[in-house]
Amino acid sequence: MKKLLFIAACGLSFLAGAFVADNDPAKPLTSEIVDAASSVFGLTFTAAERDSMLGNLNNYRSNYDAIRKIELTNDVAPALYFNPLPTGFKMPQGAASFKASPVGKTVLPANRDELAYYSVGQLGELLRTRQIASEELTKFFLNRLKTHNDKLLCVITFTEETALQQARRADAEIKAGKYRGPLHGIPYGAKDLFAKKGYKTTWGSVPYQNQTLDYDATIIQRLEKAGAVLCAKLTMGELAMGDVWFGGKTRNPWDPSTGSSGSSAGSGSSVSAGLLPFAIGTETLGSIVSPSTVNGITGLRPTYGRVSRYGAMALSWSMDKIGPMCRSVEDCALVFNAIYGPDGHDPTVLAAPFRYAPLASLQNVKIGYVKKVFDADYPNKANDQATLETLRKLGATLVPFELPDIPVGKMSHILSAEAAAAFDELTRSGKDDQLVRQVRGAWPNSFRSARFIPAVEYIQANRVRTQLINEMAQTLKGFDVYITPTFGNSNLALTNLTGHPCVALPNGFTAKGLPTSITFMGQLFDEGRLLAVAKAYQDATVFHKKHPVL
Numbered sequence: 261m262k263k264l265l266f267i268a269a270c271g272l273s274f275l276a277g278a279f280v281a282d283n284d285p286a287k288p289l290t291s292e293i294v295d296a297a298s299s300v301f302g303l304t305f306t307a308a309e310r311d312s313m314l315g316n317l318n319n320y321r322s323n324y325d326a327i328r329k330i331e332l333t334n335d336v337a338p339a340l341y342f343n344p345l346p347t348g349f350k351m352p353q354g355a356a357s358f359k360a361s362p363v364g365k366t367v368l369p370a371n372r373d374e375l376a377y378y379s380v381g382q383l384g385e386l387l388r389t390r391q392i393a394s395e396e397l398t399k400f401f402l403n404r405l406k407t408h409n410d411k412l413l414c415v416i417t418f419t420e421e422t423a424l425q426q427a428r429r430a431d432a433e434i435k436a437g438k439y440r441g442p443l444h445g446i447p448y449g450a451k452d453l454f455a456k457k458g459y460k461t462t463w464g465s466v467p468y469q470n471q472t473l474d475y476d477a478t479i480i481q482r483l484e485k486a487g488a489v490l491c492a493k494l495t496m497g498e499l500a501m502g503d504v505w506f507g508g509k510t511r512n513p514w515d516p517s518t519g520s521s522g523s524s525a526g527s528g529s530s531v532s533a534g535l536l537p538f539a540i541g542t543e544t545l546g547s548i549v550s551p552s553t554v555n556g557i558t559g560l561r562p563t564y565g566r567v568s569r570y571g572a573m574a575l576s577w578s579m580d581k582i583g584p585m586c587r588s589v590e591d592c593a594l595v596f597n598a599i600y601g602p603d604g605h606d607p608t609v610l611a612a613p614f615r616y617a618p619l620a621s622l623q624n625v626k627i628g629y630v631k632k633v634f635d636a637d638y639p640n641k642a643n644d645q646a647t648l649e650t651l652r653k654l655g656a657t658l659v660p661f662e663l664p665d666i667p668v669g670k671m672s673h674i675l676s677a678e679a680a681a682a683f684d685e686l687t688r689s690g691k692d693d694q695l696v697r698q699v700r701g702a703w704p705n706s707f708r709s710a711r712f713i714p715a716v717e718y719i720q721a722n723r724v725r726t727q728l729i730n731e732m733a734q735t736l737k738g739f740d741v742y743i744t745p746t747f748g749n750s751n752l753a754l755t756n757l758t759g760h761p762c763v764a765l766p767n768g769f770t771a772k773g774l775p776t777s778i779t780f781m782g783q784l785f786d787e788g789r790l791l792a793v794a795k796a797y798q799d800a801t802v803f804h805k806k807h808p809v810l
Contacts, residue, residue: 289317300712334574334682341608342578344564344759344784346733352785356613358597360442361590361795368392375400376534377807380591383537384442387434394427394434394445398489401447404535405492408810412511412533414526416452417459417493423447426489433487442594444487449539451527452493453500453573456480463573464496464505464523466694467686477571478603479540479582486598494526494539498696499683499703500547500575506696512554513808514774521554523547527585528555533810538586538595542572544579545675545756549764549779552585553746556766556775558804559585560592562600563785564759566612570605576678577608578722579756588804589763589795590618596787616788619796622656627793628742631660633749640776643768644745647778650800651743656793659739664731668754671721673713679703680710687711725757732758736783741793746779761787763794766803775803 291310294317298305305313345351366385369375375383375397386392402420409415430445455461455473462469480490495510497503503510503525510525512518513533520529524541528551531539541548543561552559560583567582574580584595593616602609619625634644652658683703686692692704699705732754736742744751746764755762760781767778780797782790798804 289314289321301714301717328684328688332684335571337574337577337607338681342564342759344729346730346784349733349784351610352612352615354613354615357615357617358593359617360594361618366391372400376404377587377805378537379588380446380537380586380594381442383446384444384594387430387445388439390434394430394447394489395424397445398423398427398447398491401536402491404533405449405530408513408533408535411516411810412513412520412529412535413508414495414510414520414529414533414535415449415492416462416464416495416505416507416526419456419459419490419492422456422458423489423491426484426487430487430489440485440487441598443483443598445489446487446537447489447491448483449492449494449527449530449536450480450483450490451496451524451539451541453496453542454480454493454540455571456490456493459493461493461573462506463499465498466506466696467691469506473571475571478568478605479599480571482599482603483540483595488598491536492526492530494524494530497522497525497547500542500544500573501703502697503551504696512774513810514554514556515772519554521551524551524559524585528552528557528559531555531557531585531587532808534807538584538591540595540599541583541585543581543583543756544576546752548581548583548585549746549752549762549777552764553775553777556777556803556806556808557585557587558589558592558763558765558798559583560589560596560787560791561762561764562596562787563761563782565608565610566600566761566785566787567596568601568603568606568609570603574682576675576682578678579675581756581759589765589791589798592763593788593791593795596791600787610785612785614788616791619792622651622654622793622796625656625740625793626659626738627651627656628659628661628736628739630663630742630744630749630751632662633745633751636748638745638748639770640745640747640768643776644778647743647767647797651797654796654800661735661739661742663750663754664728664735666724666728666731666754668728668750668757671724671757672753673710674718674721674725674757676706676710677713677718680707680713683707728754729758732760739783741783741790742781744779744781746777751779751781755781760784761790763790765794765798766806767801768803769806775806 454477500523503519503522527539527541532555548559780794
């Protein structure tokens with residue numbers, strides 16, 4: 261543990277000068293130090309109470325020192341597992357089922373460049389009917405990645421050798437009649453926090469830029485089983501924050517003077533620019549939703565406990581989620597169908613069927629909308645009101661409601677504490693100084709500050725989280741899905757705490773020609789219904805068919 265001066269560096273200036281004592285475990289804590297430290301937590305104790313605590317506090321500090329000598333790598337999860345299920349919740353039962361929309365007659369375009377914006381379903385049909393080989397398609401997308409990466413900075417590592425091997429295998433299997441399904445032979449990219457044997461897994465971060473992990477993440481294994489072709493490990497904001505990584509800032513293809521948002525920065529940028537048909541991202545507090553919005557693509561954030569995180573960098577064990585980022589809702593459904601379910605490695609993943617089929621209409625579909633938010637004055641109001649009107653025209657029943665009145669923004673220290681634990685060694689070793697961003701809002705300062713979150717307060721916040729989960733269950737009774745403006749309200753933070761699934765998809769453009777989005781929210785473990793409703797809306801619009809000019 262560093263000196264108490266370290267506390268002052270976290271903004272606790274009242275300690276400066278008064279208690280710049282060496283916090284050496286060999287030197288016992290004093291009543292004065294305890295008095296100063298308790299102020300950090302907003303507590304006051306008498307001199308006698310402080311004196312009585314000294315024995316326990318010195319013992320605790322000795323215990324901390326002993327535990328720190330045990331190596332804990334990022335993949336070691338706490339023994340406490342987050343449970344998103346409200347009281348009385350019954351998991352979906354029965355068989356899974358999947359019915360994609362008819363692709364229709366799909367022909368190879370004379371201008372091969374048009375393939376850049378074909379859907380996964382369309383590309384899959386071209387491969388299935390052998391109008392194009394996976395090797396040719398893979399080389400096409402690898403070339404696009406290489407051509408535009410210098411400008412967009414969306415790739416950390418090209419996996420070309422593996423991609424061509426996988427593509428040739430897919431071609432041989434398809435030719436032999438061993439068709440694996442709609443992802444067979446489809447190129448894709450994965451955010452560079454997933455382990456892939458034979459390649460670096462950098463987490464976008466300076467201290468880890470030469471890190472190699474000698475195994476494949478579950479999601480990589482499952483996509484390989486489905487026949488997909490890994491072309492690149494994509495950029496991510498350093499340690500899953502923002503769009504700045506050790507190689508620079510990933511760019512938004514709609515306006516390369518701006519960033520692509522994050523932390524799934526490369527996933528959003530590459531799919532938007534037509535450099536890949538789909539990509540895999542992760543979300544803890546907006547890292548799929550935000551880059552999907554900024555880059556004008558469609559992102560699915562599944563229910564917490566749907567997709568295994570084995571082989572993925574841990575940031576927050578109770579909030580991290582993995583999902584597809586695609587051009588359309590149905591592409592998200594196709595990818596999700598290949599990646600969900602238990603794997604025996606991630607104990608938080610629960611078994612539940614995924615049942616998906618497109619809806620013929622939205623008649624008798626009950627959609628809640630967060631009335632107070634839609635009625636407010638905010639930048640994207642016109643586009644969002646148009647979305648509501650489209651849903652009414654499609655026959656949906658729109659019902660106003662309000663989210664639980666719990667201050668979810670005050671619970672952010674749950675994420676801060678878990679992230680600080682995940683990267684504890686980085687802080688204690690001083691290697692946090694190597695991170696690119698060193699401003700107050702960046703990880704180094706957040707990790708350091710989080711050392712002063714009391715365990716009691718972390719647990720209390722999670723108890724409030726239990727109340728939130730149960731209140732949400734009551735609030736959403738009777739809704740098939742609900743809809744909310746993507747930003748400017750509590751929904752994003754709230755549902756990342758409760759674990760509800762969402763789809764963020766394009767719903768228009770700003771006056772400057774940049775994409776906007778709307779968010780559809782689903783019931784826990786009901787991605788099928790969520791995707792079907794979102795698809796019905798998307799099919800009635802054209803925003804997902806608009807593309808940036810590179």
